Amino acid sequence: MMDLSGSIDRSLKARARRVAEVALAHADDVDRQARFPQEALQALKAEKLLGIQIPMDFGGEGASISEIADICTILGQACASTAMIFAMHQIKVSSQVQHHADAPWHLDFMRRIAREQLLLGSATTEAGIGGNLRNSICAIEIDGELCRLEKEASVISYARAADAILVTSRAHKDAAPSDQVMTVFLKDQYALTKTYDWDTLGMRGTCSEGFLFRGEAPAAQILPMAFAEIAAQSMLAYSHLLWSAVWYGIAQDAYAKAQAFIRAAVRKQPGSQPPGLVQLAHMSAELQAIRSTILAGLDHFEAARHDEDRLSSMGFAVAMNNVKIAASEMILPVINQALRICGIMGYKNGTPFSLGRHLRDAHSAELMISNDRILANTSNMLLVHKAETSLLG
Secondary structure, eight states: OBOTTSSBOOSHHHHHHHHHHHHHHHHHHHHHHTOOOHHHHHHHHHTTOTTTTSOGGGTSOOOOHHHHHHHHHHHHTTOHHHHHHHHHHHHHHHHHHHHOTTOHHHHHHHHHHHHHTOOEEEEOOBTTTBTOTTOOSOBOEEETTEEEEEEEESOOTTTTTOSEEEEEEESSTTSOTTOEEEEEEEGGGEEEEEEEOOOOSSOGGGOOOEEEEEEEEEGGGBOSSOHHHHIIIIIHHHHHHHHHHHHHHHHHHHHHHHHHHHHHHHHHSTTOOOTTHHHHHHHHHHHHHHHHHHHHHHHHHHHHTTOHHHHTSHHHHHHHHHHHHHHHHHHHHHHHHHHHHHTHHHHSTTSTTOOHHHHHHHTTGGGTTTHHHHHHHHHHHHTTSOOOOSTTO
């Protein structure tokens, strides 16, 4: 992909599209074999997209969350597993960028992420508490300058492929379940014993198996801010916004397939109005609503990102939760409509209009994190949070 001068286009969008081409070429095999999208990861590293969020002073590009979300959407149109891996990685990077508190080890680690294009995995879930990431059973043990942790993680995002894993735990053995820290463990600082397979309906290429995690590292690798602050001030927004951008990409590609199907029908019978044309218009309206919801969420976060009080407020949490709920619940109807338009050609695998992978991947949306859990948390906040009654706030 070259610009008008004949040189390779190095814009974020162009680089993302080159990665998407690689991801698309292997997406069906990744899904069928439930294997990690290694080809797409190598392309992400070659295009140096893993370190784009790192500030320029530390070797990155200082990319905004909106730019990162756009890449998630581009990748989501090619391979949802690749897009979700990229999104999860950037969520972990945000913890480093936003919460390093000038700690020397973490500043140097940011330089390494940008320089070496390190892939960061996540271990926030735990056997016994499920997806409640704001509680931990395990506790980190600090022994002088070292720390040790053993965690029975029911899911670790693409653990085998990660160059480092960020792990949550209680701050010490006497800490309350919600008194948590997050620690960076590099690949040579931990051992993994597999406990759960990853044979799932969709998002099969993320390879997020369960493991017994055992790690030992310098205590300096514990992030200096409490996990409660990390979760509220960056992880909540990055998770809900980037995941939603991935789901929007899946829905956009489903729409593109339905549109192509109808165009092919019109070419066969010029002047006709094939079945499904009205449904396509309805899909377009739904996609616009999803896009507008995500863009509003991105604007909300960008406006609040330098205000810790606002980031930690109930109003901000409710807004981010609502983005996730809306995007995750709207994606499936769009894909179902595309399937109705494409008919048997969408139902069959191996056709230009196949939608089975899209449909299965989309079912993950309401489960990451469970919409029921999010709605329960939101409902408790709404008991005391004053709702906006004006269109302009």
